[in-house]
Amino acid sequence: MQAQSPSILLLAYYLTRDDPRLSRQVRLLRSAGQEIQITAAGIYGHRLACADSHVIVGAASPRRRIWLAPFLARWERISALHRLNERRWDAIIASDPETLIIAANLAARHNAALIYDAHEFYEDVAGGSDGRTSWVRRVHERYLPMARHFFVPSATIAARYAHLYPGAPPADVLANAAAHRRSSNCDSRLRSQCGASRSDRVLVYHGSIGAGRGLNELISLFERGGPPGWKLALVTSDFGFEMQRRISACREITHTSRVPHEELADYLSGADAGIVPYALTCFNHDAALPNKLWDFGAASLPCFVTPAREMSTIVRVFGSGFVLPADPAEWGAFIASTSSEALAAAGRAALRFFSNSQWDEQGRVFASKVLAAAASLSVKTGV
Template structure:
């Protein structure tokens, strides 16, 4: 598996690697970062992080040179490894995965975690880079032996754009949590000193633009119910700005900021909340078609949810009757949803009951085997890993 991050808290890659490890020996190539080991074994998965020396040189055009160095390092290591499958996660890994597959004869899988060309961050790139990115994706997606993505809407869009014969949907579902930790015993409430009588609104995930987090903070600050607490669990470029939005006398007693926690511990923290919120903005097509990780993590912790009216996400929430939907960026509508769930106990209990039902129906235990079916569709179904030296 090829990723261009440092493989820390990457839930999707970890889940897929664990699933593949049932039938394969799995190695993940990632980028090295300070304080992380070069070589690591995580639950039977080999992780190799490659250093980038170009960052130490004061050169122009560092980003393309950095990418070129990583590509060379990954390809050289893969030649020694001789994989049977190369699983490239996201577009930035796809050209490298393609070259590895050509040099080693391995099958190539492209795993599109997002609609790359339609992400908000890509819209800020120079036009020529956007064009190059779209060309690369179309060219190498068509050359892949199989393509995977995360939602039906994105699958339909990619299939149409790239004229693909087939595309597989493997959603970002967490493992089933049979009995979430009680709210009062959750590390979230224990760490922050939040009492059992308080009603906690939780946003977890990256604190970056386009996710509507600033509108969540604005909505919350219009409410004067002291029982209500807002917790933002995650890191990102907006954190300082978000902290500056909170009046000093409220920071520490009603609004809390927590850094990201290890993914294996995340649901214990999530379970300490009463409601999970995802106020994503409709700033790009990728947001409109997304079915985010955090939605299913909230559900697995048995939380009712409040989400913005992004088509794929809101259709799921309304269809499964697990929460409330508001118009994106509408501060008053978001505040109204919070008040309703905090005060209408019958509504809250009904949504909580539905969340428990959905938690049992949408799990990685049901979704994960689809990945092995993708491998089998490539003719790679030769039995358990102990009887094979196959490598992905």
């Protein structure tokens, strides 16, 4: 019996160009496997920026403002799911609770290995409702025991999942270690856009503007004058009208559009420090290791973080940043008191954190388990 090339489906609800975790997974599988077929599929989204991977997308424009939009979106989702069902799969990786349901049913139909990559602790996220939490728990209770392998972004989240779902496979940690080339540290675009002088320091936040990200507290800090000599750069998608009005009224804040992932490390290197101001109002933020830590590390930027257990442990162990006071009212004085020497030392440590072989090893574990599961199924279905 001759084995066919293993066919792997990476299934995400929102498939976005700049999702570093999904892009990294495709790269890990590509670099570790030979003669494999990888397809990234999304119910909503755009083409994932991964070389040599096929893409199937459902409703690419869920916000189209025409009366037919809901009907077209539903038709496109159904069409995408039909196309998925017509293919042969050896391993299916689900990236969130919504796609876990689809993936589990596809895996059962195709006798494929089901793999669940929980990007976060979905049961307790910022802005989540009790109804959403109950729904996620029902999904996990039903489908997690069906998974061949289970990956989570931190050890703290792995422990919580093990406590809640003893029937699930033991979770392996796959950190959000973003794939970057090291920055050349000579990019001046960000400083120019901020109008920063030689004596100014630039603090940068990049990423989502979702609930609990601490952006309101960060903007309020600079509305009150901010740390003397510092400017704030927000590299995000568009804010709502009221928040945009506040940003425009504060001359120490600059809002720029998000940049392509392949340019991010160079672009961020124009700042003096990064910040992850997550509010500790949910377990997910307390236990998260966001990809921003690696983005800043690739740019040799020290990072200010709130006292979340996982982030604060990282910056203390590696010396790659500073843990902010719990009270946002104290952030300004804390940042202002950080010396140039301390910032430079933490920046060098941030690059060491980014380059740590531990993250490569986690990637190798992920790739080896997925490829072994896919290969075992492709042998069974070979001709």
